[in-house]
Amino acid sequence: MNVTQQGERPTRSVRTSWLRRWWPVPAIAVLALLSAATWRLTKADTAPAATAPAKGMRGPNGPTPVAAQLATIQPKFDVTLTALGTVTARSTITVHVRVDGELMKVAFREGQMVHAGDLLAVIDPRPFQVALDNALATLEKDRAQLANAEVDLERYKGLIADNSIPTQQYDSQVALVQQDKAQVLADQAQVDNARLNLSFTQVTAPVSGRVGLRQVDLGNIVHAADTGGLVVLTQIEPIDIVFPIPQEQLPTIQRRLAAHARMPVDAYDSEGKTLLATGTLMTTDNQVDTTTGTVKLKAEFANRDGMLFPNQFVNVRLHVSQIDNALTIPSAAVQRGAPGLYAYVVRADNTVQLRPLKVGPTEGDRVQVLDGLAADERVVVDGVDKLRDGAPVELIDAAARGGAAGQGRRNGTPGAGAPPEDRKSAPGAS
Numbered sequence: 001m002n003v004t005q006q007g008e009r010p011t012r013s014v015r016t017s018w019l020r021r022w023w024p025v026p027a028i029a030v031l032a033l034l035s036a037a038t039w040r041l042t043k044a045d046t047a048p049a050a051t052a053p054a055k056g057m058r059g060p061n062g063p064t065p066v067a068a069q070l071a072t073i074q075p076k077f078d079v080t081l082t083a084l085g086t087v088t089a090r091s092t093i094t095v096h097v098r099v100d101g102e103l104m105k106v107a108f109r110e111g112q113m114v115h116a117g118d119l120l121a122v123i124d125p126r127p128f129q130v131a132l133d134n135a136l137a138t139l140e141k142d143r144a145q146l147a148n149a150e151v152d153l154e155r156y157k158g159l160i161a162d163n164s165i166p167t168q169q170y171d172s173q174v175a176l177v178q179q180d181k182a183q184v185l186a187d188q189a190q191v192d193n194a195r196l197n198l199s200f201t202q203v204t205a206p207v208s209g210r211v212g213l214r215q216v217d218l219g220n221i222v223h224a225a226d227t228g229g230l231v232v233l234t235q236i237e238p239i240d241i242v243f244p245i246p247q248e249q250l251p252t253i254q255r256r257l258a259a260h261a262r263m264p265v266d267a268y269d270s271e272g273k274t275l276l277a278t279g280t281l282m283t284t285d286n287q288v289d290t291t292t293g294t295v296k297l298k299a300e301f302a303n304r305d306g307m308l309f310p311n312q313f314v315n316v317r318l319h320v321s322q323i324d325n326a327l328t329i330p331s332a333a334v335q336r337g338a339p340g341l342y343a344y345v346v347r348a349d350n351t352v353q354l355r356p357l358k359v360g361p362t363e364g365d366r367v368q369v370l371d372g373l374a375a376d377e378r379v380v381v382d383g384v385d386k387l388r389d390g391a392p393v394e395l396i397d398a399a400a401r402g403g404a405a406g407q408g409r410r411n412g413t414p415g416a417g418a419p420p421e422d423r424k425s426a427p428g429a430s
Helices: 002-022 024-051 126-161 167-200 247-258 404-411
Strands: 064-070 072-095 101-106 119-123 202-204 209-211 231-246 264-268 275-284 294-301 313-330 335-337 340-346 352-356 358-363 366-371 378-382 393-396
Touching: 072 209, 072 358, 072 366, 126 167, 167 202, 231 247, 231 313, 247 275, 247 294, 247 313, 264 294, 294 313, 313 358, 313 378
Parallel strands: 064 393
Antiparallel strands: 064 378, 072 231, 072 313, 101 119, 119 202, 209 231, 231 294, 264 275, 264 313, 275 294, 313 366, 335 340, 340 352, 340 378, 358 366
């Protein structure tokens, strides 16, 4: 056993010496393979960036193509405000009966247009006719008693002059006549009340408008205390629209109203495409909503064609005023960044210049430029995210380029077209 262990010792020693001498070789090989793989990945990532042209600069295919439009002077530029409005009926009336009784007749069709005074329903009039006849009979009886008392009073006047009757008897007759006169007046009031109740059996429309769905069927006993009533009547000619505007716009509206200026209001459908009606601004509310910072306005519409319906939601466009000879550009050309509001102006050498702007109101897809542009200068409306100041461009026709207008509007969102070097510091940049 000892011989065997002594024989194994030299072999184990030789193996350990070999490993100690040659272990760096495989480690160096592994490091070389890792370095080669890293170099290849880095070269694959950086090669396209090295060959691609910088944004807004000339590349293998020439300058960056952009769409541009001219700044134009419009003879009339409308200043408008848009809002979401609610159609409200001028009057909404729940028609109730004034007396209790059986519903004998319904004289309207559901959804019918009626005029003020038109018959809507009839309550059984017979009990009220009987009450009127009874009141008339009582009145006639008391009138006869009054006439007899007055005759006796005339007779007592002659007797009192001759001292044939006591004065007390004469005074009692005078009081009796006054009492009979009061009774006749009370009877007349009862007659008038019975006649009024009889007239209430004819239910008429208080205003002109459209009736809704019938709430009570024929033959039911109706009561004046019923909460539902017979039918709901809405006055829709004319009709109103209530809509909010920002409180910052209130001074302008108030000045126009104080000057008795007519401000048209257009009502569009929920998609904002179909014009439903045109009316006139009437008045403003008397307080600002503190939760939204808006104030309500009311406009009146004739609504003769019935296109506006109570409680309908509509898109409202208020025409506040008109500006003469306004310099305007497409809204898609206006950008927001570190310089504030700006646009890219195309110079004569087909390079762009970043031009700060001062703008006014917006109408549709155009905005008024108060300062920063001259008439007939060209501004970029599409592709502004690929530009920087001084970059060469290749102009294309915005109409011929499909979707250029829509893309331009997206790029025209404040902050979307900020210069690359300014986007991080631009306030409100997205």
